[in-house]
Amino acid sequence: xxxxxxxxxxxSVPEGENLVLNCSFTDSAIYNLQWFRQxxxxxxxxxxxxxxxxxxxxxxxxxxxxxxxxxxxxLYIAASQPGDSATYLCAVFTSGTYKYIFGTGxxxxxxx
Amino acid sequence: DxxxxxxxxNRITKTGKRIMLECSQTKGHDRMYWYRQDPGLGLRLIYYxxxxxxxxxxxxxxxxxxxxxxxxxxxxxxxxxxxxxxxLYFCATSPAGGIRDEQFFGPGxxxxxx
Numbered sequence: 446x447x448x449x450x451x452x453x454x455x456x457s458v459p460e461g462e463n464l465v466l467n468c469s470f471t472d473s474a475i476y477n478l479q480w481f482r483q484x485x486x487x488x489x490x491x492x493x494x495x496x497x498x499x500x501x502x503x504x505x506x507x508x509x510x511x512x513x514x515x516x517x518x519x520l521y522i523a524a525s526q527p528g529d530s531a532t533y534l535c536a537v538f539t540s541g542t543y544k545y546i547f548g549t550g551x552x553x554x555x556x557x
Numbered sequence: 558d559x560x561x562x563x564x565x566x567n568r569i570t571k572t573g574k575r576i577m578l579e580c581s582q583t584k585g586h587d588r589m590y591w592y593r594q595d596p597g598l599g600l601r602l603i604y605y606x607x608x609x610x611x612x613x614x615x616x617x618x619x620x621x622x623x624x625x626x627x628x629x630x631x632x633x634x635x636x637x638x639x640x641x642x643x644x645l646y647f648c649a650t651s652p653a654g655g656i657r658d659e660q661f662f663g664p665g666x667x668x669x670x671x
Contacts, residue, residue: 479659488561488664489662491660534600536600543607545602545660547600
C-alpha cells in the first residue's frame with residue numbers, strides 16, 4: 446500500500462530564503478507525482494506535475510525533482526516571499542490504481 | 558468563472574440528516590473525484606468516476622454515495638450524516654487518458670455535522 450510522507454509538517458523562514466520541502470513515498474511504481482498549494486479555507490492549486498520518466502520540472506521560482514528509486518521528491522522554492530505562505534501537498538499517482546495518494550502537507554510561513 | 562465549482566461552500570447539518578454536495582465543471586474532463594480532508598490525515602479519496610457509466614469506490618466510501626448525472630456533474634450524498642463526517646470536501650477533475658492525469662480541484666465544501 447502506497448504511503449506518502451511530508452516532512453517537516455510546518456516550517457517558518459525569513460523572506461528571501463531558499464527552501465526545500467520534502468515528500469517521500471513507499472512504492473516506487475508511480476505514474477506521476479504532483480505538487481499542490483493550498484491556501485487556508487481554499488481548494489488546491491496544482492503547481493507542478495512530474496511524470497515518472499522525468500527527473501524535474503520547473504515553473505518560475507519553483508523546481509520539483511523526482512527520484513523514483515529512492516522514493517523521494519523535493520520542491521525547491523527560490524527567494525521565498527510572504528505570498529508563498531500556504532500548505533504544500535504532494536500527491537503520488539501509483540501505477541495500476543488510477544488514483545492519487547496525498548501526503549499530509551507542509552505548512553509554510555514566510556516572514557516579512 | 559471557476560472551472561470546477563462546488564455547492565454549497567459551507568453547510569451545517571444535524572446527525573441523521575441527508576445532505577447532497579454538488580460539483581460542476583466546465584473543463585470538459587471525463588474523470589471526476591470526491592475527496593475529504595481532515596486535519597493530520599491529508600486528502601482521502603471517497604469515490605471516483607471515469608465517465609457517466611463508470612463509478613468506483615475509493616478508500617473511504619462507507620456512508621457515502623455518488624451520482625454522475627452528466628459529464629459535467631458529480632454529486633456526493635450523505636444518506637444519514639454523522640459527526641465524524643465533519644470535514645472539508647473537495648471535488649476534482651482530470652482529463653481522460655494520456656500521461657499527465659493532472660488534477661484540478663474545486664474550492665471545497667466545509668461540512669459540519671452536529
